[in-house]
Amino acid sequence: MEHRHLGRSGLLISEIAYGNWLTHGSQVEEDTATDCVRAALDAGITTFDTADVYADTRAESVLGRALQGERREGLAILTKVYWPTGPGPNDRGLSRKHILESIDNSLRRLRTDYVDLYQAHRFDRFTPLEETMEAFADVVHRGKAHYVGVSEWTADQIRRAHALARELRIPLVSSQPQYSMLWRVIEPEVVPACAELGIGQIVWSPIAQGVLTGKYQPGQRPPQGSRATDDKGGADFISRFVREDVLERVQALRPLAAEAGLSLAQLAIAWVLQNPNVSAAIVGASRPEQVGENAKASGVRLDPELMARINEVVAPVAVTDPAITQQQTPARRP
Numbered sequence: 001m002e003h004r005h006l007g008r009s010g011l012l013i014s015e016i017a018y019g020n021w022l023t024h025g026s027q028v029e030e031d032t033a034t035d036c037v038r039a040a041l042d043a044g045i046t047t048f049d050t051a052d053v054y055a056d057t058r059a060e061s062v063l064g065r066a067l068q069g070e071r072r073e074g075l076a077i078l079t080k081v082y083w084p085t086g087p088g089p090n091d092r093g094l095s096r097k098h099i100l101e102s103i104d105n106s107l108r109r110l111r112t113d114y115v116d117l118y119q120a121h122r123f124d125r126f127t128p129l130e131e132t133m134e135a136f137a138d139v140v141h142r143g144k145a146h147y148v149g150v151s152e153w154t155a156d157q158i159r160r161a162h163a164l165a166r167e168l169r170i171p172l173v174s175s176q177p178q179y180s181m182l183w184r185v186i187e188p189e190v191v192p193a194c195a196e197l198g199i200g201q202i203v204w205s206p207i208a209q210g211v212l213t214g215k216y217q218p219g220q221r222p223p224q225g226s227r228a229t230d231d232k233g234g235a236d237f238i239s240r241f242v243r244e245d246v247l248e249r250v251q252a253l254r255p256l257a258a259e260a261g262l263s264l265a266q267l268a269i270a271w272v273l274q275n276p277n278v279s280a281a282i283v284g285a286s287r288p289e290q291v292g293e294n295a296k297a298s299g300v301r302l303d304p305e306l307m308a309r310i311n312e313v314v315a316p317v318a319v320t321d322p323a324i325t326q327q328q329t330p331a332r333r334p
Contacts, residue, residue: 001044002299006279008198009173011116011147013076015273016298017047017202018291019282020059028286030062037066039288043295047076049176049202049282051121052106053083060109068111075116078202079106080151080176082121084334092334094124099135103144118145119176123157123329133161137168149174149202152328155193162197172199174279177325179203180212181253181271181314182241188322191277200279203272207283207294209238211250212268218247246317253313260306262297267310269297274307 003012018040023033040048050063060079067075081102084092092098103118118139124132136148148170150158158175165172175194177186179201186201194201207213250264257267272281283294302310 001046001295003046004279005200006117006147006202007173007194007200009147009171009200011076011173013047013202013280014045014298015280016043016045016269016295017049017076017078017280017282018045019049019204019284020063021051021054021204021284023059023284023286030065032286032288033062034066035288036285036291037063039285039291040295041070043292044298045291045295046074047078047280049078049204050110051080051083051119052085052102052109053080053121057085057105057109060106064109064111072112077110077112077115078117078119078149079110079115080119080121081106082124082334094120094127094132094135096131096135099132099139103139107144114143115145117147117149117174119149119151119174120153120161121151123150123153125329125331126333129157129160130164133164133168133170136165137170140170147171147173149176149199151176152178152325153190154325154329155189155322157329158190158193158197158199162199174202175199176202176204176282178205179272179275179278180206180208181268181310182208182212182246182318184318184320185322185324187320190322190325191275195277201275201277202280202282203278204282206272206281207265207268208241211238211241211246212253212264214250214254214264216242216247216250218244218251243317249314249317253310256306256310256313260300260302262300263293265294266297266300267302269294270300270302271307271310273297273300274302 002015004015050060090097139145257264269281285291
């Protein structure tokens, strides 16, 4: 497993991170979740990403229990705040109240004294950005987080937050967007802004919710038990990719993956890691063997000619409009 600096910070994270969105506390039993975490550790993964909202806070608890007994200094634990974690009007958003209460609750569930990276899960248009960043500064200065980051923010939002972070003397070092061969909306604006500011991408869904594994075949029903048949949220997220034109293009990638000596999933993960602004790709798993297979994408170098051929295959179905990032900012309080 290779490690990369998170942006221009001194923090090294494994270039493949393990994430437990849609799995821990919901799709898989805790014993299996623990086995997946063990498989990640065995593969050399040191970076674990979660969020307070995943599985109604259960995902953090499952991860905390699974990592018990590990040397804390050898891990990078990442979590997020924004989405509702309770019924009250202040159990959501990026207000000072919610941030300061949420970090304590996350630390309790994760069974740790600090997180390495605390991230704003979305931009909160209903809270002054100054209030949000000052609360993050207090979290850092109190030793409850080493670094801060954002998730699904626009380039302009990131620039504004970075300027405030410098004034407050806190390290805003990461952006966590969706990014894959099929979803490339960060390339025109977010990536250039972050490269300029020294912010690294920790990308989620590098295999497009499983579509880039090739298991969804054109003209066939989704395999039983796959994410496309999951009624706990998985099917909703994957629906944009389960289209005939997309699935046909994915199948056309098979010979290119074989040429590189990789599975389709490994090719997809390796592809996002070729972007120099990407610090890590987050992978999830419902079975421990998936973790080991995905981890083999670490250290893979794809030559420019192969990258060009891959891009030619997916170009007709890839989503590239940077304006879509703005749509990730909720128009109403969650």
